[in-house]
Amino acid sequence: MSTQETPRSRVAIVTGGSRGIGRETVTRLAADGHAVVVGYAGNRDQAEAAVKEVTAAGGRAVAVRADVADERQVAELFDTAEAEYGGIDVVVHSAGRTYLAPVADLDLAELDALYRTNVRGTFVVAQQSARRLRGGGALITFSTSVVGLAFPRYGAYSASKGAVEALTMVLARELRGRDITVNSVAPGPTATELFFQGKDEETVARLAAQPPLERLGTPTDIANVVAFLASPAGHWVNGQVVRANGGII
Incomplete structure (x- = not known):
């Protein structure tokens, strides 16, 4: 009889997993053999559709x-992952929101809502990840290449993602000795439903022409990273x- 241990299945949580980059990440991680917990805020039908897609392909979600x-809700999300699959190896925090306006015209209520999701939300998810990820695991947060590009009207959004980058760097060092990595992915313009909202064809074409690869990124491009x-x-x-952006400087 062989005494060799069966490799442990890896388990991933993906916040914002019901659509866009998060949805594509769910599909990719499941294809790579992860059991996936799809976190969502309001798009229940799309989240359930993501689960059905994974299970139809023979995966677990x-x-x-x-x-x-x-x-409390995030703790319950992590509780579910542990109860269903025995532990957590990967957390992909792709949930977020966008608000664009010149700094002079900022609606401070919108700013508060943006920071609640993008900054507080990242801290909450990072805190649970730091407590619960198993050795060999990974936390992946999401920033944006706009932090470096400094586009007009992106002040509030860029500032919130700058906070995400700072937190990511600090947490990577705080987890010394745990064999857990902490990184942030910063996409450039990516062809998602959210990206196209409020943009005319001229704006989309201009943004698509910026990378040396001369196209928009796709959710698959980002999910691969x-x-x-x-x-x-x-x-x-x-x-x-x-900075997964096709070479925009």
Whole structure:
């Protein structure tokens, strides 16, 4: 009789997993063999559709509603992952919101809502990740290449994502000795439903022409980067911001 142990299945939580980059990440991580907990805020039908897609392909997934800025709901999200699948190896925090306006015209109520989701939400998810990720695991947060590009009207959004980058770097160092990586992915313009909202064809074309590769990114492009960082192959990358933007400087 062989005494060799069966490799442990890896388990991933993906916040914002019901659509866009998060949805594509769910599909990719499931294809890579992860059991996936699909976190969502309000798009229950889309989250359930993501679960059905995974299970139809032979994978394992479950959808859980959680406001990422609510520490009790996020704790329950992590509880579900542990109860369903025995532990947590990967957390991909892709949930977020966008608000664009010149600084002079900022609606401060919108600013507060943006910071609640993007900053407080990232701290809440990072806190649970730091407490619960197993050795060999990975936390992947989301920033934006706009932090470096400094586009007009993106002041509030860029500032919130700058906070995400700072938190990511600090947490990577705080987890010394735990064999857990913490990185942030910073996409450039990416063809998602959210990206196209409020943009005319001229604006979309201008943004698509900026990278040397001369196209918009796709959710698959970004999910591939996330999958690498989540995998053992990407485990030597730690405490980094990966600007996945086709070469925009």
